Amino acid sequence: DSGVTQTPKHLITATGQRVTLRCSPRSGDLSVYWYQQSLDQGLQFLIQYYNGEERAKGNILERFSAQQFPDLHSELNLSSLELGDSALYFCASSPWTGKRIFNYGYTFGSGTRLTVV
Amino acid sequence: GENVEQHPSTLSVQEGDSAVIKCTYSDSASNYFPWYKQELGKRPQLIIDIRSNVGEKKDQRIAVTLNKTAKHFSLHITETQPEDSAVYFCAASSGWGNKLVFGAGTILRVKS
Numbered sequence: 001d002s003g004v005t006q007t008p009k010h011l012i013t014a015t016g017q018r019v020t021l022r023c024s025p026r027s028g029d030l031s032v033y034w035y036q037q038s039l040d041q042g043l044q045f046l047i048q049y050y051n052g053e054e055r056a057k058g059n060i061l062e063r064f065s066a067q068q069f070p071d072l073h074s075e076l077n078l079s080s081l082e083l084g085d086s087a088l089y090f091c092a093s094s095p096w097t098g099k100r101i102f103n104y105g106y107t108f109g110s111g112t113r114l115t116v117v
Numbered sequence: 118g119e120n121v122e123q124h125p126s127t128l129s130v131q132e133g134d135s136a137v138i139k140c141t142y143s144d145s146a147s148n149y150f151p152w153y154k155q156e157l158g159k160r161p162q163l164i165i166d167i168r169s170n171v172g173e174k175k176d177q178r179i180a181v182t183l184n185k186t187a188k189h190f191s192l193h194i195t196e197t198q199p200e201d202s203a204v205y206f207c208a209a210s211s212g213w214g215n216k217l218v219f220g221a222g223t224i225l226r227v228k229s
Contacts, residue, residue: 002162003191031214033216033217039213039220041217042206042220042221042222043161043206045160045216045217045219048215048216050214055214056215056216058216068199080190083216089162090160092215096214098214099213100213101213102168103148103149103168103210103213103214103215104149104162105149105153105166105217106151106163106217107155107163108160108162109160110159110160111160
């Protein structure tokens, strides 16, 4: 157990539907990052939150949105789903404290495998 | 923005041999370079990292070297074992607390 919890582990849904993926970061980690990993592709950055605020956006589609709540858990909402959205979605957290001293590696959750049929 | 290129895309070695994976990055402000190992169907796991003020770091059979002038860094695995077979990703980050930009990954196969 990495300490980063993602639910659900698997999700099968139809095109046009909307789903919500949930992530609880490691205890004490303020930064949450979402990545998409499609077949034969690497890890594509979607969005980052730090202490409840959006900090950076990557190649996130307008159909996708996310938020981080006061208890630091985060949710990724995917709407109007298309076949091409089928992928493994990872959440990661980092112990970065906001200070310009060190960067830290992420700890990844086990991912949510989304299949759109 | 940052771009990370990783080579080779696949690497097959005999058990006991060494494996080297190389990455180049584009942003000269990058200051943090982690390596992740991802086994099939599992999450990426951090195996070693290096910061820009260090040229080399070693942890048992794995080591990472960084050449800031050339903007490249490499992962070295010695005495490879079948359990080293996995996909390895390099990554780079600039600034502070920023996203990691990942390379495309290297599939390492260790043949026994």
